[in-house]
Amino acid sequence: MKLSSPTLITTFLMSMAGSSLAFQPTSFLANTSTKYVSSTTSTKSSSSSSSLSMVTTGSLNCRIIGIGSAAPKTLITNQDLESVVETSDEWISTRTGISQRRVLIHTENNDENVEKESIKTLASDAAQQAIIMSKIDPLEVDLVIVATSSPDDMFGDATSVAAACGCSNAVAFDLTAACSGFLFSSVTAGQFLDNQGNSYKNAVVVGADALSRWIDWDDRNSCILFGDGAGAVVMSANDAEDKESTPGILGSSQHSNGLGYGKLNCVYKGSPKVVATPGEGTILSQGSYSRLAMDGKEVYKFATREVPTVIKEALVAADMTVDDVDWVLLHQANIRIMETVAKRLGIPMDKVITNLAKYGNTSAASIPLALDEAVRSGQVKKGDVIACAGFGAGLSWGSAIMKWG
Numbered sequence: 444m445k446l447s448s449p450t451l452i453t454t455f456l457m458s459m460a461g462s463s464l465a466f467q468p469t470s471f472l473a474n475t476s477t478k479y480v481s482s483t484t485s486t487k488s489s490s491s492s493s494s495l496s497m498v499t500t501g502s503l504n505c506r507i508i509g510i511g512s513a514a515p516k517t518l519i520t521n522q523d524l525e526s527v528v529e530t531s532d533e534w535i536s537t538r539t540g541i542s543q544r545r546v547l548i549h550t551e552n553n554d555e556n557v558e559k560e561s562i563k564t565l566a567s568d569a570a571q572q573a574i575i576m577s578k579i580d581p582l583e584v585d586l587v588i589v590a591t592s593s594p595d596d597m598f599g600d601a602t603s604v605a606a607a608c609g610c611s612n613a614v615a616f617d618l619t620a621a622c623s624g625f626l627f628s629s630v631t632a633g634q635f636l637d638n639q640g641n642s643y644k645n646a647v648v649v650g651a652d653a654l655s656r657w658i659d660w661d662d663r664n665s666c667i668l669f670g671d672g673a674g675a676v677v678m679s680a681n682d683a684e685d686k687e688s689t690p691g692i693l694g695s696s697q698h699s700n701g702l703g704y705g706k707l708n709c710v711y712k713g714s715p716k717v718v719a720t721p722g723e724g725t726i727l728s729q730g731s732y733s734r735l736a737m738d739g740k741e742v743y744k745f746a747t748r749e750v751p752t753v754i755k756e757a758l759v760a761a762d763m764t765v766d767d768v769d770w771v772l773l774h775q776a777n778i779r780i781m782e783t784v785a786k787r788l789g790i791p792m793d794k795v796i797t798n799l800a801k802y803g804n805t806s807a808a809s810i811p812l813a814l815d816e817a818v819r820s821g822q823v824k825k826g827d828v829i830a831c832a833g834f835g836a837g838l839s840w841g842s843a844i845m846k847w848g
């Protein structure tokens with residue numbers, strides 16, 4: 444099925460959203476950008492979210508030309524977790540598909556003998572590998588985006604990552620969108636590169652997270668799921684004059700729904716701090732964060748409902764169908780989510796890229812970490828079309844149809 448006219452796309456997307464709400468196209472920028480927002484306030488339950496927001500892009504004129512990844516050295520197996528919470532290797536493997544995960548360990552800052560792994564070192568390692576593969580000079584990188592919800596520095600890790608990679612001409616910033624972070628950041632970078640009116644030619648997009656730092660290690664519902672890691676890509680603007688070049692992002696669709704915020708979060712928690720201002724002083728809040736909290740069942744339902752739909756939306760934006768897809772690459776959260784999504788799309792599991800068993804759910808890192816392994820093993824080849832989808836806290840979710848190389 445090929446849909447190309449805005450009217451057809453609108454009709455198709457409205458029917459897929461399955462909503463009685465009227466979607467109104469708010470802008471059409473030639474064939475490259477389409478935006479829809481709901482015209483009314485949703486009365487649906489907070490986790491039924493497809494009616495709230497949707498922004499799609501058509502093809503973005505850039506190519507994905509380098510990739511890299513990094514994971515901490517320390518390994519925790521399912522068997523190891525049997526002595527942490529009441530669980531079993533059998534339960535974790537069958538209910539999630541995870542066998543082990545890598546985690547950052549605590550090292551004192553003054554301990555010279557211990558190599559200090561951190562989000563910044565993992566992210567920089569992944570980015571450097573991606574830059575080497577891309578064969579561009581780090582000085583030619585104009586933009587560095589680090590997608591993370593667990594930075595080493597609350598003010599952002601991207602500037603340090605750019606500096607560590609020698610990208611001294613790049614503007615660098617973090618982007619927080621939990622497990623959708625890499626997907627949202629890739630589309631953001633694609634939009635910088637696609638815009639002919641600016642000077643952005645090369646971008647490094649990193650997904651990096653260390654949710655092991657924020658997990659409740661007494662909560663067996665969540666502590667068995669997450670691992671730490673980083674993955675990165677280099678994206679390069681296509682030369683407008685080059686007739687041979689084809690876009691690396693063929694279409695995308697992105698959503699968020701803050702009404703589902705309570706399903707998965709890691710919220711600020713303050714303790715009182717009296718500052719001795721004149722009179723009785725001022726009680727300020729001294730900051731820290733709570734542990735990660737997740738309603739696993741609800742997030743599972745949200746993911747299996749929304750991800751097939753958002754991939755179809757991105758395919759429509761790309762003027763493609765599932766038959767054009769070589770690979771499906773979802774945020775690595777649960778193998779049962781991947782199986783359900785693949786079934787709903789009518790795509791066989793041998794087209795689904797996964798390395799979840801080895802790393803668990805690495806949040807913003809999971810898509811580039813899996814893609815890096817698939818590219819380096821020869822599974823994904825130059826020109827292959829990959830339907831990617833991220834989903835998670837926010838709630839947020841999105842899909843991009845990417846072409847490798």
Ligand code: UT7
Binds near residue numbers: 740746780
């Ligand atoms: O990256 C963000 C996106 N996150 C996700 O996509 C996570 C989505 N959710 C999931 O992947 C799944 O919901 C979980 C893996 C978190 C849970 O799997 P489930 O099949 O939905 O299990 P459940 O919550 O329905 O629990 C079934 C049973 C319960 O026991 P009872 O009430 O039936 O006696 C749980 O207490 O399994 C129990 N259980 C466990 N048992 C052994 C929950 N966690 C564990 C555990 N080990 N680790």
